[in-house]
Amino acid sequence: MIGNSLRLRLLAGAAGAIFVALVIAWIVMIFLFQRHIETRVEQELQRYALQLVAGFEVNADGSIAIQQSPADPRFDTPASGLYWQITGEEGTWRSRSLWDQILAPPPSANTAQWQTRFFEGPLDERLFVLERLIQPSDAPTSFLVQLALNEAEIITARDEFGRSLAIFLSVLWIVLAGAAWIQVQLGLHPLGSLRKELAALRVNAAERLGGSYPSEVEPLTRAINDLANAREADLRRARQRAADLAHGMKTPLAALSAQSRLIRQNGSDAGAMADSLDKAIAAAGAAVEAELARSRAAANRHSRGKIRVSPAIVAKRLISVLEHTEMGMRLDYELALPEHLRIPVAEDDLTEILGPLLENAARYARRNVRVAGEATNGAVHLSVEDDGPGIDPRDVAEVMVRGKRLDQIGGGHGLGLAIARELIEATGGTIALSKSSLGGLSADILWKTTATT
Amino acid sequence: MRALVVEDDPDVGPDVSRALEASGFVVQLSTNGEEAWYLGDVEDYDVAVLDLGLPRLDGLSVLKKWRENNRNFPVLILSARGDWAEKVEGIEAGADDYLAKPFEMGELISRLRALIRRASGFRTALLNIGKIQIDTRRMTVSIDGTPHSLTQLEFRLLNYLAHHAGQPVSASELAEHLYGGEEPGDQNAIEQLVVRVRRKIGSHLIETRRGFGYLLRQDP
Numbered sequence: 001m002i003g004n005s006l007r008l009r010l011l012a013g014a015a016g017a018i019f020v021a022l023v024i025a026w027i028v029m030i031f032l033f034q035r036h037i038e039t040r041v042e043q044e045l046q047r048y049a050l051q052l053v054a055g056f057e058v059n060a061d062g063s064i065a066i067q068q069s070p071a072d073p074r075f076d077t078p079a080s081g082l083y084w085q086i087t088g089e090e091g092t093w094r095s096r097s098l099w100d101q102i103l104a105p106p107p108s109a110n111t112a113q114w115q116t117r118f119f120e121g122p123l124d125e126r127l128f129v130l131e132r133l134i135q136p137s138d139a140p141t142s143f144l145v146q147l148a149l150n151e152a153e154i155i156t157a158r159d160e161f162g163r164s165l166a167i168f169l170s171v172l173w174i175v176l177a178g179a180a181w182i183q184v185q186l187g188l189h190p191l192g193s194l195r196k197e198l199a200a201l202r203v204n205a206a207e208r209l210g211g212s213y214p215s216e217v218e219p220l221t222r223a224i225n226d227l228a229n230a231r232e233a234d235l236r237r238a239r240q241r242a243a244d245l246a247h248g249m250k251t252p253l254a255a256l257s258a259q260s261r262l263i264r265q266n267g268s269d270a271g272a273m274a275d276s277l278d279k280a281i282a283a284a285g286a287a288v289e290a291e292l293a294r295s296r297a298a299a300n301r302h303s304r305g306k307i308r309v310s311p312a313i314v315a316k317r318l319i320s321v322l323e324h325t326e327m328g329m330r331l332d333y334e335l336a337l338p339e340h341l342r343i344p345v346a347e348d349d350l351t352e353i354l355g356p357l358l359e360n361a362a363r364y365a366r367r368n369v370r371v372a373g374e375a376t377n378g379a380v381h382l383s384v385e386d387d388g389p390g391i392d393p394r395d396v397a398e399v400m401v402r403g404k405r406l407d408q409i410g411g412g413h414g415l416g417l418a419i420a421r422e423l424i425e426a427t428g429g430t431i432a433l434s435k436s437s438l439g440g441l442s443a444d445i446l447w448k449t450t451a452t453t
Numbered sequence: 454m455r456a457l458v459v460e461d462d463p464d465v466g467p468d469v470s471r472a473l474e475a476s477g478f479v480v481q482l483s484t485n486g487e488e489a490w491y492l493g494d495v496e497d498y499d500v501a502v503l504d505l506g507l508p509r510l511d512g513l514s515v516l517k518k519w520r521e522n523n524r525n526f527p528v529l530i531l532s533a534r535g536d537w538a539e540k541v542e543g544i545e546a547g548a549d550d551y552l553a554k555p556f557e558m559g560e561l562i563s564r565l566r567a568l569i570r571r572a573s574g575f576r577t578a579l580l581n582i583g584k585i586q587i588d589t590r591r592m593t594v595s596i597d598g599t600p601h602s603l604t605q606l607e608f609r610l611l612n613y614l615a616h617h618a619g620q621p622v623s624a625s626e627l628a629e630h631l632y633g634g635e636e637p638g639d640q641n642a643i644e645q646l647v648v649r650v651r652r653k654i655g656s657h658l659i660e661t662r663r664g665f666g667y668l669l670r671q672d673p
Contacts, residue, residue: 289553292536318541320544321537323605324548324549330631330632332604332606332646333604347538352538354537355537355540367638
C-alpha cells in the first residue's frame with residue numbers, strides 16, 4: 001500500500017510531479033513551436049509576395065500583366081496548398097494552383113502593411129493568408145495582393161513536432177523518475193540503518209543508537225536514546241522497588257513467624273505478642289503503602305510535561321485536611337505561593353508529594369508551617385518548612401540515601417519523606433532537606449522545567 | 454455516646470463495633486450505603502465511622518447527602534486507600550477526620566473521642582455577635598450575610614473571642630486555647646493572627662485593650 005510506504009509515497013509524489021511538469025512543458029513548447037512556424041510561413045509568403053509585386057505591370061486599361069510569378073512550382077500545381085491572387089477593379093489574376101477558385105477578400109485590408117489571418121478557403125481548405133492593398137505609382141486604382149498557404153501544412157509540422165517531443169519527454173520522465181528513485185533510496189538509507197539498530201536495541205536494552213545519522217534524523221535518534229534511557233531507568237527502579245518491597249515484607253513476616261512459634265509454645269505473654277504482631281503488621285502496611293504511592297506516581301508519569309498544576313490550590317486543599325486533625329488545627333499556615341506559579345506534574349502527584357511533607361511539618365511544628373515557592377530560570381522551587389525541632393543531620397543522610405528501605409527508616413519524618421522523595425524523583429524532581437529559617441526542617445523541592453517545556 | 458459504624462467488611466465492621474462498645478459507645482452497625490443514609494437521616498448520633506467502599510451507595514455520596522440535609526454529627530472516614538487526593542475529597546465532602554486502613558483501634562477511638570469533644574465544645578451551632586454570624590459546625594463566618602474565608606486557626610481565634618464577646622481576652626489565654634499552652638514568642642504570633650483576622654473581617658470589630666487583651670465588640 002502506497003499510504004503505508006514512505007518510499008512509495010515519495011516515489012509516487014516525485015513521478016507525479018515530474019509528469020505534470022513535463023506535460024505542461026509539452027503543451028507550452030507545442031504552442032511556441034506553432035507560433036514559430038507561423039512566423040516562418042509569414043516570412044516565406046512575404047518573400048513570394050515581394051516577388052509577385054515586383055513582377056507585375058499595370059496596363060493602360062487597368063488590367064495587369066504578370067511579368068514574373070514566384071518561382072515555387074506549387075503555384076503551378078492545382079490545389080497544391082500554396083496560392084497567390086491579385087484583385088483589381090478590372091479583374092482577378094491568380095496562380096494556377098487556385099484553378100478556378102478565388103480567395104475571398106478580407107473584411108478590410110490595410111495598404112500600409114502586410115497582415116495575416118486564417119479563414120475557410122476554397123477546395124475545403126483552411127488557409128493562412130498574407131494580404132495587402134498595393135497602390136502602384138502608375139495606376140489610378142489599388143490592387144489586393146493575397147498569398148495563402150493551407151493551414152494543414154502548419155498543423156502537420158506542429159503535430160510531427162509534438163509527437164517527437166512527446167517521445168523525448170517520455171524518455172526524460174523515465175530518466176527523472178529513476179533519478180528520484182535513487183534520491184529516495186539515498187535519503188531513506190539512514191532509516192534502514194536505524195531499523196537495524198532498533199532491532200538490536202529491542203533484543204538488548206543496554207544497546208543505544210550510535211551510528212552517524214543526518215542532522216534531520218539525529219533528533220529522532222536522540223529521542224529514542226532518551227526513551228531507552230528512561231525505560232532502562234524505569235526497569236532498574238522497578239527491580240529495585242520489587243526488591244525493596246520483598247525485603248520490606250521479609251522482616252514483618254519473620255516477626256509474624258516468630259510470634260506464631262511462641263503462641264504454639266504457649267510460653268509468651270499475650271499482650272507482648274499482640275504488640276509484636278501490631279508492629280509487624282504496621283511495617284508490612286508501611287511497605288505496601290509506599291509501594292502503592294509509587295505506583296500511582298508511575299501511572300501518572302507519562303502525562304508529565306503537558307500539565308501545569310497550581311501548587312497554591314493543592315496546598316490550600318491539603319491544609320484544609322490538616323486543619324481537621326488534632327495536630328494540624330493548632331497551627332498557623334503561611335502560603336507564600338504566587339497564584340500564577342505552576343508545577344510540571346499532575347495534580348494527583350503534587351497532592352501525594354505535598355501531603356506527606358505537610359503532614360510531617362504539621363506533626364513536628366510548634367506554631368507555624370510555611371509553604372513557599374517560586375519559578376526561577378528553568379526551574380520551579382517549592383519548600384515546606386516548620387518551626388519544630390528539625391531533624392538530626394545524621395537522620396537526614398539516612399532518609400536521603402537512595403534505595404533506603406522504608407522499614408529500615410521507621411516512622412515519623414522518615415516514612416513521609418521517603419514516600420515524597422520517591423514521588424518527586426519519579427516526576428523528575430529532586431528534594432533536599434535543610435534547616436528552616438523558622439527553626440525546624442525545610443524540605444526543598446526542585447523541578448527543572450526547561451526539559452519539559 | 455451513640456456511634457454509627459458504616460462498614461461492609463464482615464471482619465472489620467464487627468471488630469470496630471466491639472472495640473467501640475468496649476470503650477463505652479452505643480454502636481449501631483450498618484453494612485450498606487442506603488441503610489446508612491437512612492439511619493444518619495432519622496437517628497441522632499454523636500459520631501459516625503464511615504467506610505468509603507460501600508455496596509448500593511458509596512460512602513462519599515452518603516456523607517454528601519447527610520450534609521445536604523443538615524445532619525452535622527462528626528464523621529470519621531475509614532478507607533483502604535490512604536492517598537491524599539481521597540483525603541481531600543473526603544474532607545471537602547464534609548468529613549471531620551480521616552483514617553486509612555490498616556489502622557490501630559486505639560487511634561480510631563482516641564480520634565472519635567476528640568471529634569465528639571470538639572463538636573460538643575460549642576454551646577450553640579450559630580453565634581450572632583452584632584453583624585457577625587458564626588456557624589460553629591460548618592466553621593464559617595459571615596458579616597452582614599457576606600461569607601468570609603478564615604483559616605482554621607483564625608476561625609478558632611474569632612470563635613473564642615465571640616464566646617467572650619464584650620470581654621477582653623488576654624494573649625496568654627488565647628495562646629492557651631489555640632496552642633494548648635503558652636511558649637515564648639506566642640504573644641507576637643497571637644498579635645499577627647489578630648492582625649490577619651482584622652484584615653479579613655474588618656479592623657473595627659476587634660479592639661485592643663492595652664494591658665488586658667483583645668475584645669470582640671458586641672455591637673459593631
